Amino acid sequence: MVEYLRVLSLLTDPAAHGDDPADSFTVVVPALPGYGFSDRCLDRRPNRRWIADLFHLLMVEQLGYERYVAHGDDIGGGVISRIGLRNPPGLLAVQTASPISPYLSPADKLTAAEQSFVDASEQWDHDVGAYDHVQATRPRTLSLALNDSPVGLAAWILEKWLTWSDPATRDRLSPDELLTNVMIYWLTQTIGSSMRFYVPATAPPLGPGEAITAPASVLIPHEPHLPVPPESWLRRAYPAMQRCVVLEHGGHFLASEDPHRFTAEIRQTFRPYRRR
Numbered sequence: 001m002v003e004y005l006r007v008l009s010l011l012t013d014p015a016a017h018g019d020d021p022a023d024s025f026t027v028v029v030p031a032l033p034g035y036g037f038s039d040r041c042l043d044r045r046p047n048r049r050w051i052a053d054l055f056h057l058l059m060v061e062q063l064g065y066e067r068y069v070a071h072g073d074d075i076g077g078g079v080i081s082r083i084g085l086r087n088p089p090g091l092l093a094v095q096t097a098s099p100i101s102p103y104l105s106p107a108d109k110l111t112a113a114e115q116s117f118v119d120a121s122e123q124w125d126h127d128v129g130a131y132d133h134v135q136a137t138r139p140r141t142l143s144l145a146l147n148d149s150p151v152g153l154a155a156w157i158l159e160k161w162l163t164w165s166d167p168a169t170r171d172r173l174s175p176d177e178l179l180t181n182v183m184i185y186w187l188t189q190t191i192g193s194s195m196r197f198y199v200p201a202t203a204p205p206l207g208p209g210e211a212i213t214a215p216a217s218v219l220i221p222h223e224p225h226l227p228v229p230p231e232s233w234l235r236r237a238y239p240a241m242q243r244c245v246v247l248e249h250g251g252h253f254l255a256s257e258d259p260h261r262f263t264a265e266i267r268q269t270f271r272p273y274r275r276r
Helices: 002-012 048-062 074-086 112-128 130-137 139-148 150-164 175-188 191-198 231-237 259-273
Strands: 068-072 091-096 216-220 241-246
Touching: 002 175, 002 259, 048 068, 048 074, 068 074, 068 259, 074 091, 091 259, 112 130, 112 231, 130 139, 130 191, 139 150, 139 191, 150 175, 175 191, 231 241, 241 259
Parallel strands: 068 091, 091 216, 216 241
Antiparallel strands: none
16 A cells, blocks of 8 residues: 555646646555455455455445546456456456466467466576465464564565565665555554465466456566566466556566656556546
């Protein structure tokens, strides 16, 4: 949530920043269940598809929007992809900075570039994916330790801000912003409930015949060591992909690292869907 604070004014009031007033958006930034100030949902087992349906109902039934577009990063990017998978009435387009993998049958043949990407992704998981494995297999054990130690919690969270941000834009992350992110988890005691979304059952993959059929854009951050998927791989999951942008600057936390670039990508992606 804090990650997006720098871009809210840019998106909602571009004229105040010397930009075209026609590029303004009404912005809704819901917290994922189990994170921050949202309900921890300890009485249920939410997954990304359930949240996708929940967020669509929020937009069309609770807030009354007849049409909307949606962007997401990280786990939120997976949720946004699954809204695009449902492609419900009212959804115009989606953009994700964390694309999901396509369904592959035993008969599917990968190109050399696709196989290279799969191999590089497996190597990335081996080299730096320990956090994912621990959170997926022992979330309760880990959450007890992190909930008991503010230093441990800060180390666990801020290591990702260090290693997933682009070295070229990392110095734009202020200490206050970083500590605020940690404090939200600490004060609400949601580090444990947030870890549940790393359990494989909470991220059901695409099945046979499933694809994101809504108009989609994919934004690939300039994250150190993260392999870049080839366009053919992305189109297997996103056959209606309209744009694919591989960033030369700005890492995993783009809205904080480079808010103006983040805003520019939002405007460019969704401008065609405005009412004329």
